Amino acid sequence: MLFGAGLVSATTFAQNTATIDGTTPLGSSSGYRTWSVGINAGVLNQSNILGFNREGFDKLEHNVGYSAYIKKQISPSFGLKAQYLGGKVAGKNEDNGSSFETKTPWSGALSAEWTLANTNWRFFNSIIKPYFAVGIGALNFETSYNDGTTVTNHDATTKLYVPVDAGFKFAVAKGINLDLGYQLNWANQRFDGVMGGQYKNDLFSYAHAGLEIALGSGSKPYLGNSNPVATLVQDYTSKYDELKAERDALVASNKALKDQVDALANELKDDDGDGVANKYDKCPNTPAGVKVDGSGCPLPEMKHETKVIEKIVVTEEDKKVVAEAISNLEFDLSKATIRESSHASLNRVAALLIEKNFSLKLAGHTDNTGSRELNLRLSKERAEAVKNYLVSKGANPSRIEATGYGPDQPIASNATAAGRQQNRRVEFTLY
Incomplete structure (x- = not known):
């Protein structure tokens, strides 16, 4: 549903929107905006697209998650981002009556992000851009575990975790992208409160939607929306038309x-x-x-x-x-x-x-x-x-x-x- 809404929105806003006009092929990055910030919100739960849950917590609870990041675009198809993720994850095992609730007051991760569609020469102003990101960071969480009879509260702790993010960005304006994504997070085994269980690490997901906004002068295009091959073709075509007119x-x-x-x-x-x-x-x-x-x-x-x-x-x-x-x-x-x-x-x-x-x-x-x-x-x-x-x-x-x-x-x-x-x-x- 989120993907469909994003596609409709991008088509509506970006039909006549030029996202990288004014660029030149093989130009310096100084002609672009290379920094951006992103904010998004979505759903945190124990489900995942890999098709399994953790330690039998089959009954899911959907909780609100929120995230923000700042990103430095190194090239049109590659950037580095520092991300914050917060919210609450919970689940219940209906077989034995156990349940857990984990709060994540804060987290910080550094991820490498690849934008895939910017290598497609056919699109000068790319509207839909798939992306993939992977990183490593620190996750602060505190877990409350109920084994069916006794509630055990674990003190807040900070552990390493690995976020893997994929999704689509839609260029709705010059320097503004709609961001729809799905993030899997591998966390420490203590995340759901079950110690010595079947799995070495716990896994939770974050489906989200938000905006990515380029920082800097609005007269410059955003490097993350640039397509060098398409820009080269555009420049060649323009010069050919000028020479033909002369x-x-x-x-x-x-x-x-x-x-x-x-x-x-x-x-x-x-x-x-x-x-x-x-x-x-x-x-x-x-x-x-x-x-x-x-x-x-x-x-x-x-x-x-x-x-x-x-x-x-x-x-x-x-x-x-x-x-x-x-x-x-x-x-x-x-x-x-x-x-x-x-x-x-x-x-x-x-x-x-x-x-x-x-x-x-x-x-x-x-x-x-x-x-x-x-x-x-x-x-x-x-x-x-x-x-x-x-x-x-x-x-x-x-x-x-x-x-x-x-x-x-x-x-x-x-x-x-x-x-x-x-x-x-x-x-x-x-x-």
Whole structure:
């Protein structure tokens, strides 16, 4: 009945109760509470689970017993406890009318206790924990013996006794266990007052129920409830989940970057190979080798071509137009899309190319952030984007050269943000 009540209580209170949260595998015992106290009460009698009584005292009297102990937990499955046990034991032999009554004012025993369930890896928060204890101590008792006609009172005496305890502990809260146990006590032959009887030692039992309460800071778990193997599994699982979440986030980030690169490549795609990107090509599918204007449409054929060789002179005013375009040139972040704020100065460069028939070299550069392969591609695509814009405004594509150098030709240190900003540029060279 006691075991059933304990099981119901433990299930009720411990369903959502974490008894060892916050522990780490192979951690120091300083992270746990290692001292505890226990109090319990129960029934003392001459009966025992071994199936026999002592000296024919078959008619049992059930008397209240009480016990308290303090325990030092050495490891999750082993501890030492000092126990006090008191109460009264009595019995009667109906065959010859004899009886006895023994009072135990006090006792003290030191026992070693093993907690068995804490070695089961399946339970991180063990609710039900069988235990076994054995010890040795001193028992003070005084016996009154009635042989059927005469009552003999024996003076109080103190003798060695051996307590053997087994039972179940139920973790009902963090640091609190319900304790249900059964204790057998081997005592001196004088315990029941019968001297020179059949048995060398007397035996009495103590069925009990009580509480074990851990001492110390409530922020620490109780070592007696800890399960090192289950804690190790819990720690491994937690770290695996964290690493998996980081990996999933990295995969998602890489996919987003790939989508940006694909979108940029699609913007600069030139299916007919005429030097004008599809985005600006007003005459798609131009045959190979046909000369086109800035909008991608074929130029009218000239029956007579006269080559005029003239000296190209680049004035300071021309250089100023180009310098202004360089300083105003801006792209979307990590893209080759020219921002609208740059269009006005680029329009003046296009007009200058058309008016004076200049040639122009565009050199794209980046800082060293990211991979070299990506930076080479981005610098080339940005130089091509400038060329395509100028061609869309009427500039001759055959007189514009676009090249990407990536991070290979820095003009400032990449160790600072200001230096990296200077290195991200497109250089214009008129000739």
